[in-house]
Amino acid sequence: MTQTSQTFPDFAADSFDPATTSEKLESLGVILLRQAVSAEMIADWLPIFESSFAQFDALHASGKMDRPSYENLYRYGHVHPLGVAGLQEWLNIMLSSPILRQVLRAHFGEQAYLMLNNCAPRRQGPIHPEHAIPFHQDQEFMGPIKRAVNVWIPLTQAGGDYPGLEIWSGCPQKPLLSFALPPYERQSVSSQIPPESLWNPIMMPGDVMIFTPYTIHRTWYEPNMFQTRYSSEIRLISPADTRNTRSALIVRDL
Numbered sequence: 001m002t003q004t005s006q007t008f009p010d011f012a013a014d015s016f017d018p019a020t021t022s023e024k025l026e027s028l029g030v031i032l033l034r035q036a037v038s039a040e041m042i043a044d045w046l047p048i049f050e051s052s053f054a055q056f057d058a059l060h061a062s063g064k065m066d067r068p069s070y071e072n073l074y075r076y077g078h079v080h081p082l083g084v085a086g087l088q089e090w091l092n093i094m095l096s097s098p099i100l101r102q103v104l105r106a107h108f109g110e111q112a113y114l115m116l117n118n119c120a121p122r123r124q125g126p127i128h129p130e131h132a133i134p135f136h137q138d139q140e141f142m143g144p145i146k147r148a149v150n151v152w153i154p155l156t157q158a159g160g161d162y163p164g165l166e167i168w169s170g171c172p173q174k175p176l177l178s179f180a181l182p183p184y185e186r187q188s189v190s191s192q193i194p195p196e197s198l199w200n201p202i203m204m205p206g207d208v209m210i211f212t213p214y215t216i217h218r219t220w221y222e223p224n225m226f227q228t229r230y231s232s233e234i235r236l237i238s239p240a241d242t243r244n245t246r247s248a249l250i251v252r253d254l
């Protein structure tokens with residue numbers, strides 16, 4: 001049985017009711033807001049992201065990349081957040097989008113904290129298919145955070161010819177996976193995902209996906225995807241959770 005896209009939380013941003021944000025994130029773990037940010041603005045930033053990755057690639061190719069940068073960032077398709085000129089400005093611009101602000105305010109209240117260590121840009125594509133990320137929950141590396149979101153913003157198309165994101169809509173909102181689990185146990189958890197709940201929408205620049213640290217997801221990568229996708233992850237936590245992370249934090253008025 002195939003599920004129609006109607007049953008997934010896929011909304012035109014301008015007709016989404018922000019008051020329903022928490023209820024949707026608590027029951028489904030994910031919301032997609034179409035055209036929530038300016039696609040023109042995003043097009044201006046794409047070359048900046050591309051050149052940061054080109055510099056990181058050159059560092060890797062020269063053999064001079066330090067081990068933590070490789071182990072924590074490069075091999076997962078990330079560039080160092082500090083390597084992107086103006087990243088703070090990018091975060092500010094994205095979080096100033098009126099629709100995103102309303103949605104985040106509805107979920108967090110007047111303030112949330114940006115997890116600076118977990119706001120790294122990402123690139124997925126055929127040059128490094130090994131960077132594709134298998135099924136996981138972000139809570140595995142973020143810690144036991146109660147209220148948090150990943151604001152996932154593609155700077156190119158995601159899906160189709162470009163690697164996308166595949167997400168379990170309706171994933172139980174609790175820890176299901178941990179780094180300590182052996183591969184066969186991870187496999188046993190992901191084999192329980194109902195196939196009709198696996199969602200891999202095609203997203204365009206301007207679309208924003210919001211999901212929680214408990215929602216199981218992975219890179220949607222298939223060998224015929226010949227284009228390179230760039231994306232930005234902006235992670236925010238509630239003021240009550242600041243004690244539950246080791247990330248550098250910065251307060252954000254919503």
Ligand SMILES: O=C(O)CCC(=O)C(=O)O
Nearest residue numbers: 122124133138218219233
């Ligand atoms: O961009 C990807 O392919 C994976 C993204 C991801 O796991 C995340 O944003 O939490």
Ligand SMILES: [Fe+2]
Nearest residue numbers: 136137138217
């Ligand atoms: Fe993730």
